[in-house]
Amino acid sequence: xxxxxxxxxxxxxxxxxxxxxxxxxxxxxxxxxxxxxxxxxxxxxxxxxxxxxxxxxxxxxxxxxxxxxxxxxxxxxxxxxxxxxxxxxxxxxxxxxxxxxxxxxxxxxxxxxxxxx
Numbered sequence: 486x487x488x489x490x491x492x493x494x495x496x497x498x499x500x501x502x503x504x505x506x507x508x509x510x511x512x513x514x515x516x517x518x519x520x521x522x523x524x525x526x527x528x529x530x531x532x533x534x535x536x537x538x539x540x541x542x543x544x545x546x547x548x549x550x551x552x553x554x555x556x557x558x559x560x561x562x563x564x565x566x567x568x569x570x571x572x573x574x575x576x577x578x579x580x581x582x583x584x585x586x587x588x589x590x591x592x593x594x595x596x597x598x599x600x601x602x
Contacts, residue, residue: 491505491506503518504518517552542563
C-alpha cells in the first residue's frame with residue numbers, strides 16, 4: 486500500500502481556502518475534496534479548476550484517509566497555515582489561530598509568547 490500524504494485541496498488555483506486531506510495520491514485527494522466540498526457548500530467551479538497541493542512535511546501519522554474535519558488538527562498537521570473561527574487553546578477566545586509551540590493560538594496569545602508555555 487502507498488504511503489499517506491497530507492494535501493491542501495482548493496476549488497481553484499487562486500483560492501485562499503480549502504480542505505485538509507489525507508490521501509495516498511493527489512488524484513485521490515482531489516476526488517475526496519470534490520465530494521466533500523459538494524456535500525458541504527456545493528461545487529460551483531469545474532473539475533479542471535480544482536487544485537491539490539502536497540504538503541511535504543505534513544504530520545498525518547494516525548490520521549485516516551479523508552478530510553480532516555477538525556480544523557485545529559488540520560493546523561497542527563501543518564496542512565493549514567491558519568484557521569478562522571476556532572477557540573484559542575490559551576485564552577479561549579474565538580479568533581484566527583496559528584500554530585505556536587504546538588498550540589493553536591490567537592494573535593494576542595502569540596504576542597505574549599512564552600508567557601503561556
